[in-house]
Amino acid sequence: MSKVSVLVVDDAPFIRDLIKKSLRNHFPGIHIEEAVNGRKAQQMLGKQAFDLILCDWEMPELSGLELLSWCREQDSLKTTPFVMVTSRGDKENVVQAIQAGVSDFVGKPFSSEQLISKVTKALSRSGALANLSGPAAKSTAANPFANDSLSALTGSKSPAPAAKPAAANPFANDSLSALTGAKSAPVAAPARALVAPLVSGAKAAAATPGGRGQGQLRLPTGVLACVIKGLSLKDAVVLVKRSEPLPQILESAVLDLEQGEGGEVARLNGYLHAIAAFEQSPDSEWLQVTFRFVDRDPQKLDYLSRLIARGTVQKHFVPGA
Structure with missing residues (x-):
């Protein structure tokens, strides 16, 4: 039985099935639970522990951002990796999620490779990756910020980690500094495959x-x-x-x-x-x-x-x- 459990939260069955299929193909034996919205996820998180939360933003009853904010208020969930799987790639939405304590983003639409890359990095940071088996678990990228969608979303190169990360959000201060205009984060072209620029x-x-x-x-x-x-x-x-x-x-x-x-x-x-x-x-x-x-x-x-x-x-x- 896998020692790693993931909660997939999305109101769309097709998206949940897509995520579950990708995870099971790359991490055989991984334990996956699913919730149809943030309210249901909130109930599940109150009863059992998860190593990773993959969550949509726009959902009925309780949105992904509201669920994220609630998680960061709970002592048991303050450092649980929370990856937003969303089509909301606008700068203001990214800033909002980072300030709420998001760990990372996967932009919709996404490929299986992009999803697995984010899951691998999130689990590696938390130390849970060692409990998994499968091709994606055996190796991680030499640069943990490579192909980072937070950087792509904001059009910046991978910024250096903050010297004193805030306790409320240990994952995303580096990207927040880039979003708020830090001089140390030079501008680069966004990665088209990860984040498609909106066209007027x-x-x-x-x-x-x-x-x-x-x-x-x-x-x-x-x-x-x-x-x-x-x-x-x-x-x-x-x-x-x-x-x-x-x-x-x-x-x-x-x-x-x-x-x-x-x-x-x-x-x-x-x-x-x-x-x-x-x-x-x-x-x-x-x-x-x-x-x-x-x-x-x-x-x-x-x-x-x-x-x-x-x-x-x-x-x-x-x-x-």
Whole structure:
């Protein structure tokens, strides 16, 4: 029986299954429990101990940030590694989570390799990695900050550890100093595979023929501007320009939609349910992708309802128009 236990907290069954599959493939015998939201996780954390918490941000009843803040108030959970698995990669969100005591971030959408890298580092820092077996447990990166999503999120190189880390958050002061403008953290280009830069409505439109861009589809391999052809509470049908590598069915992704000019960007988590050529040609330049939502957050469902009511889709898209 594994001596290491992990709690996976996400309101989307697809994301929980994706995380569990990756962990079990790399760490045979690891013990995994799951919670559908922060409130359920809070109850579980009050009854048993976990070596690592992997948690979504946006969830009904109790958000990931609220759960994180609660954990850091508990004597038994103050130093438990808490990794946020989220599509909220904006600087202000990162600062907020770091100040609350987050250990690290995994940006959605994520690859199995990115997830395992973060889990390995978190368990290594806490000393629990030695209790695991499997390919990812046998070696850790020479640089513990290499490929760090906190650095990528803020566009900074790996900062030097703080001389006197605060007791409330022993994991993230180095990244906080970079976020708040520390001179010792020179700026570098963000890692595209880890964190996709958000594209404003104007830029997305410019990237799509005819100026009809309405959003962007973020994949582990990069960002694709897209045109929304159909929208329901279940899924979205979008058009994207063909790229290399080609998107894959069942690949996790995030769909960014902007509510009007200068409006708030909604980040909808999901996966690619179907992919087909938009034109009846084997070398079609455009692909029609069915993106199925996995979020159960009432706020996101309300946002989708308003978008559907406004009819903000392109029903008559002509490639190259």
